[in-house]
Amino acid sequence: MSVQVTTLANGLRVVTDTMDSVETVAVGIWVAAGTRHETADVNGISHLLEHMAFKGTQRRTAQLIAEEMDNVGGQLNAYTSRDHTAYYAKMLKEDLGLAVDILADILLNSTMDEEELAREQHVVVQEINQADDTPDDIIFDHFQAAAFPEQPMGWPVLGREDLVRGVTSQRLRTYMSSNYAADNMVASASGAVDHGAFVRLIENAFGNLPRRSAVSEVAGRYQGGDFRQERDLEQIHVVLGFGGLPHGDPDFYNLGALSTLLGEGMSSRLFQEIREKRGLAYSVFSTSQSFSDTGLFSIYMGTGQSDVQKLVPVLRAEIEKVQAKVSEDEVKRARAQIKAGLLMSLESPGSRCAQSARQIMVYGRPLTVAEIIAKVDAVNADGICRVAQRIFSGKPTLAALGEGKSLDGLQSLLN
Amino acid sequence: MSVQVTTLANGLRVVTDTMDSVETVAVGIWVAAGTRHETADVNGISHLLEHMAFKGTQRRTAQLIAEEMDNVGGQLNAYTSRDHTAYYAKMLKEDLGLAVDILADILLNSTMDEEELAREQHVVVQEINQADDTPDDIIFDHFQAAAFPEQPMGWPVLGREDLVRGVTSQRLRTYMSSNYAADNMVASASGAVDHGAFVRLIENAFGNLPRRSAVSEVAGRYQGGDFRQERDLEQIHVVLGFGGLPHGDPDFYNLGALSTLLGEGMSSRLFQEIREKRGLAYSVFSTSQSFSDTGLFSIYMGTGQSDVQKLVPVLRAEIEKVQAKVSEDEVKRARAQIKAGLLMSLESPGSRCAQSARQIMVYGRPLTVAEIIAKVDAVNADGICRVAQRIFSGKPTLAALGEGKSLDGLQSLLN
Numbered sequence: 001m002s003v004q005v006t007t008l009a010n011g012l013r014v015v016t017d018t019m020d021s022v023e024t025v026a027v028g029i030w031v032a033a034g035t036r037h038e039t040a041d042v043n044g045i046s047h048l049l050e051h052m053a054f055k056g057t058q059r060r061t062a063q064l065i066a067e068e069m070d071n072v073g074g075q076l077n078a079y080t081s082r083d084h085t086a087y088y089a090k091m092l093k094e095d096l097g098l099a100v101d102i103l104a105d106i107l108l109n110s111t112m113d114e115e116e117l118a119r120e121q122h123v124v125v126q127e128i129n130q131a132d133d134t135p136d137d138i139i140f141d142h143f144q145a146a147a148f149p150e151q152p153m154g155w156p157v158l159g160r161e162d163l164v165r166g167v168t169s170q171r172l173r174t175y176m177s178s179n180y181a182a183d184n185m186v187a188s189a190s191g192a193v194d195h196g197a198f199v200r201l202i203e204n205a206f207g208n209l210p211r212r213s214a215v216s217e218v219a220g221r222y223q224g225g226d227f228r229q230e231r232d233l234e235q236i237h238v239v240l241g242f243g244g245l246p247h248g249d250p251d252f253y254n255l256g257a258l259s260t261l262l263g264e265g266m267s268s269r270l271f272q273e274i275r276e277k278r279g280l281a282y283s284v285f286s287t288s289q290s291f292s293d294t295g296l297f298s299i300y301m302g303t304g305q306s307d308v309q310k311l312v313p314v315l316r317a318e319i320e321k322v323q324a325k326v327s328e329d330e331v332k333r334a335r336a337q338i339k340a341g342l343l344m345s346l347e348s349p350g351s352r353c354a355q356s357a358r359q360i361m362v363y364g365r366p367l368t369v370a371e372i373i374a375k376v377d378a379v380n381a382d383g384i385c386r387v388a389q390r391i392f393s394g395k396p397t398l399a400a401l402g403e404g405k406s407l408d409g410l411q412s413l414l415n
Numbered sequence: 416m417s418v419q420v421t422t423l424a425n426g427l428r429v430v431t432d433t434m435d436s437v438e439t440v441a442v443g444i445w446v447a448a449g450t451r452h453e454t455a456d457v458n459g460i461s462h463l464l465e466h467m468a469f470k471g472t473q474r475r476t477a478q479l480i481a482e483e484m485d486n487v488g489g490q491l492n493a494y495t496s497r498d499h500t501a502y503y504a505k506m507l508k509e510d511l512g513l514a515v516d517i518l519a520d521i522l523l524n525s526t527m528d529e530e531e532l533a534r535e536q537h538v539v540v541q542e543i544n545q546a547d548d549t550p551d552d553i554i555f556d557h558f559q560a561a562a563f564p565e566q567p568m569g570w571p572v573l574g575r576e577d578l579v580r581g582v583t584s585q586r587l588r589t590y591m592s593s594n595y596a597a598d599n600m601v602a603s604a605s606g607a608v609d610h611g612a613f614v615r616l617i618e619n620a621f622g623n624l625p626r627r628s629a630v631s632e633v634a635g636r637y638q639g640g641d642f643r644q645e646r647d648l649e650q651i652h653v654v655l656g657f658g659g660l661p662h663g664d665p666d667f668y669n670l671g672a673l674s675t676l677l678g679e680g681m682s683s684r685l686f687q688e689i690r691e692k693r694g695l696a697y698s699v700f701s702t703s704q705s706f707s708d709t710g711l712f713s714i715y716m717g718t719g720q721s722d723v724q725k726l727v728p729v730l731r732a733e734i735e736k737v738q739a740k741v742s743e744d745e746v747k748r749a750r751a752q753i754k755a756g757l758l759m760s761l762e763s764p765g766s767r768c769a770q771s772a773r774q775i776m777v778y779g780r781p782l783t784v785a786e787i788i789a790k791v792d793a794v795n796a797d798g799i800c801r802v803a804q805r806i807f808s809g810k811p812t813l814a815a816l817g818e819g820k821s822l823d824g825l826q827s828l829l830n
Binding site for chain 1: 435436437438439469470477478480481482484485486487488489490491505506507533534535536537538539540541542544545547548549550551647648649650652680681682686687690691692693694695696697698717718719722744747748751752753754755756758759762763764
């Protein structure tokens, strides 16, 4: 068993996954603070905070943070999602101590300087506008908002320009001190790392971080909805979705297999029917996302404005058919795809580091490969059809960007 | 030395890079046939051919190709570039034989069925339109065209709708038989693979493939140019570029270091000056591309329409400054970044497989890690300034999408 977990006195969980065959380490701090933990007046604060962490500490300027990592060829990065924020780095094994020191510094000693904040707010507004210029990116924000209307789960990760510009340094500090608490965080490292040594590094750096004060989390309630916006584009960009399943749902792996055989990979039904047999889209795929209390199942397609009328009935038919019957060959294939994907991801320190951290945040412990494989092996045709019925009987969510007439042509997807 | 090369009697080069620590294999066939080998009437044929390879053979339908790989959880993919096309797969080690059999089948026995072709032409047109809807993607096609006007090196990989629709099955077969010749190809595998066994697999599958008939390659001649197009966008998307260096140029590694310290990574000058100190862009980065006979150095920025007037003088100043002086710290940092990136890429079978194949196509042999590191260690401040002077004294290329007034504001970048 290469995975080991230690919980520090303050509740911070420390996990390592040691790989004998590599000379590098992937390390990161995962924090259960994301868009869904925000209040309406500061939507975007989790992501802005992630940016500001890199903008200087009591010991390092923003430039020094960048230079110290680049000096050793390390790669430092971060992202924010609906339910968490992660700060992570990859480096040669001898530089792990430096990476932990920098991660601790930016998470514990950030100055949140006012001038830096003003500049970074402008950078985030540029990021919002860049996303808006990219239809197959921004469409997923509109989709999320339509699926979860008027609740934090539906808000965009990047926030809105006026709200981002309105966040003060003081507000950032308050948000950080209430959400970046020890028992709300996981420190994870994979690759050429020793568990005991990593625990000591994390203990020295984060041992004095307090436990959490109460963090509020508004329950996510999938409702479904309809967002269509006219835009002068070559293609119409469509996301059709349904309420999905939370982590830990007994049908979680059946749903994964459903998405695999319906819309992931070249042999999937949607790829075969929409792209291969009819040439109606370059890009068509399904995705299943899970959160602690809800989930989202989505199908993306980009197609020509004039192809919408052909695409809609095909999509409707596939959603009907998969509820009625799934072949034994398809089930076997989906199992093989999920298992091989898992085994391949085990060869990358970065994947293992992220997997361990997320499993601890979701399930409170790392899952073993054997137990995941057992669950994938238990997936079967009845279970997949049952979960398809469960998912597709709910209210749909539609989001689309394109010409007016094409947008109208999508109407029947809502019935 | 983990890398071994065998050349078959027909000239096909076979390379393996064995890794003891993994259970998977990455395998692929690289073909020296890309956009630059096309004629004007069929621009896009290399990429269309790549699509058609997956559309059925004498032994397998398109659906069967997809199913056989997905049955074992393998991942089969392909891409086309200006100078080559690659077909590659990743799978568990016991499925290498199947992967080679499928790769050989799609490259040697493709039927190029007329009906499949008509559908796939429509899919490629959807892909062209999807790219056109994505400003920070399509801008690089306009940039390439402006840099290399009226020559194959400047044409888009995807081609143009009318040309793609005009390609016949017969034309595809002719293009394939003249370009997909044994001594024009490299078979590469990395990971849990035995050299002798892989050579036998490739010999059995590709041993009868003829040597090349003459393939024409029009020399790439960088000329520079100006493409600006009005679009209703939130941001202005800009690429400024210059003629770069071919593979094998004595200053190749100095140019790589120049790009690293000027515009790659968080500590780079452009990131620090444009994003960190002034907040003028979310995304700003430089790239150096090399071909057999020419090269392209480019800087991308996405910025607000109203920020152009502030950005232009900063960019001009940085291009001036880097020709005059580079600090010893910057040189050390660039070396460390390039070397650590190289060492990290060695842990992935996919990266090693692609690296070996490309090195053989470019240099005729695989490079050792030691010789690459020696060249990176030889990089120095004088060399970097010299190559910066060499690059930036040439005629610039500008490509931009945005509002009219902002586009006008870019004019001084051309002087």
